[in-house]
Amino acid sequence: MSTIDPYRGPAYSLYSLVLQAALDGGGVAVGHYPLVAPALATGRLVAPFLPWRPSARAIHLLLPRRQAPVIAEFAQWLARDAASDSPIPLTTAG
Numbered sequence: 001m002s003t004i005d006p007y008r009g010p011a012y013s014l015y016s017l018v019l020q021a022a023l024d025g026g027g028v029a030v031g032h033y034p035l036v037a038p039a040l041a042t043g044r045l046v047a048p049f050l051p052w053r054p055s056a057r058a059i060h061l062l063l064p065r066r067q068a069p070v071i072a073e074f075a076q077w078l079a080r081d082a083a084s085d086s087p088i089p090l091t092t093a094g
Helices: 017-024 033-042 069-082
Strands: 030-032 060-062
Touching: 017 030, 017 033, 030 033, 033 060, 060 069
Parallel strands: none
Antiparallel strands: 030 060
């Protein structure tokens, strides 16, 4: 998917800012369930991958209910990558 640049866009040093950006429709967030459960319960956030499976190493992708096509494309890419056996290559930006 050549349209997704994982290094483009905002970067946050506080989880609360990440969560607020997702709530404001600014993109996707990987969330800790206990912290996002209220927003999921009220429909302010949606979890695109169901069913959830408990795991000590699990991550959850949270999306605004209305999203840009590139967000949906990113979520599909992430789901495919998570299902594969190959890790995402880590590089440094800059």
